[in-house]
Amino acid sequence: VTGLWQRLGALVAAIPVEIAQAMLAGVLLPLCLAPVRAVQTSPAVVVPVILVWLVLQRYAQRWAVIAAFATAAAGAAISIAVQHRHLDVGAMAPRLELTLPHWSWQALIGVAIPLYIVTMASQNIPGTAVLASFDYRVPWRAAMTVTGLGTVVGAPAGGHAINLAAISAALSAAPAAHPDPKRRWIAAFTTGVMYLLLALGSAALVTLIATAPAGTLETVAGLALLATLAAALGAALRSEHREAGVITFVIAASGIGFAGIGAAFWALLAGLVVRKVLRQQQ
Numbered sequence: 001v002t003g004l005w006q007r008l009g010a011l012v013a014a015i016p017v018e019i020a021q022a023m024l025a026g027v028l029l030p031l032c033l034a035p036v037r038a039v040q041t042s043p044a045v046v047v048p049v050i051l052v053w054l055v056l057q058r059y060a061q062r063w064a065v066i067a068a069f070a071t072a073a074a075g076a077a078i079s080i081a082v083q084h085r086h087l088d089v090g091a092m093a094p095r096l097e098l099t100l101p102h103w104s105w106q107a108l109i110g111v112a113i114p115l116y117i118v119t120m121a122s123q124n125i126p127g128t129a130v131l132a133s134f135d136y137r138v139p140w141r142a143a144m145t146v147t148g149l150g151t152v153v154g155a156p157a158g159g160h161a162i163n164l165a166a167i168s169a170a171l172s173a174a175p176a177a178h179p180d181p182k183r184r185w186i187a188a189f190t191t192g193v194m195y196l197l198l199a200l201g202s203a204a205l206v207t208l209i210a211t212a213p214a215g216t217l218e219t220v221a222g223l224a225l226l227a228t229l230a231a232a233l234g235a236a237l238r239s240e241h242r243e244a245g246v247i248t249f250v251i252a253a254s255g256i257g258f259a260g261i262g263a264a265f266w267a268l269l270a271g272l273v274v275r276k277v278l279r280q281q282q
């Protein structure tokens with residue numbers, strides 16, 4: 001249904017670049033703070049990860065995040081072995097569990113509708129705005145129709161919200177993915193392939209993460225997103241409407257939502273209002 005709503009597509013296309021980038025920066029900030037927090041909680045594992053990332057940023061930037069992930073995995077395994085933490089090996093094997101879906105009006109009102117609003121407000125609209133800020137124009141009706149049909153097909157298996165994920169879009173669409181905008185699709189394609197491979201090892205990965213020292217995986221994610229955060233902040237503050245960008249950034253970074261809707265949506269709304277008010281004063 002959303003794919004057939006043309007007015008919403010025009011509304012998304014009208015979001016200013018600096019507001020979209022400020023919103024993205026606010027969403028990324030808590031993730032990028034993870035390495036700082038992890039140094040305090042798990043320094044023996046996290047510090048080597050940061051050092052490896054820093055060295056490869058200097059000499060082989062493309063491999064920095066992959067090497068950091070490998071270091072984190074090795075550090076987690078060593079920590080588990082040295083501290084004799086219990087690792088449930090049996091839980092690491094993938095298995096298929098069939099669950100019969102059932103329909104209820106309570107779930108429709110209490111889960112489905114709020115989930116739709118949250119998905120649109122925190123993923124599809126920000127994701128489209130982020131892509132537009134990198135000069136990619138999303139075919140709104142086609143994208144919403146395909147992801148909507150995909151959600152319907154995947155719902156019985158738990159795929160409840162196929163969407164234009166904002167952070168994933170930012171990673172794949174940013175110059176860090178490839179200097180040539182026409183070659184950045186490779187990053188998105190590779191991500192999809194990796195999702196399929198990780199799905200087969202998801203039980204093992206979840207078990208390892210749960211047993212590993214706190215903040216290990218979050219450190220790698222935070223380091224990987226630093227370049228995107230820097231680019232988003234730069235774009236948000238280059239505009240003459242810095243006040244609107246800063247307010248958008250602060251609200252999105254707060255992580256505080258209202259009425260069951262995440263901070264990203266309210267940050268976008270506040271930034272647009274402030275931008276409009278200040279432009280009228282000028």
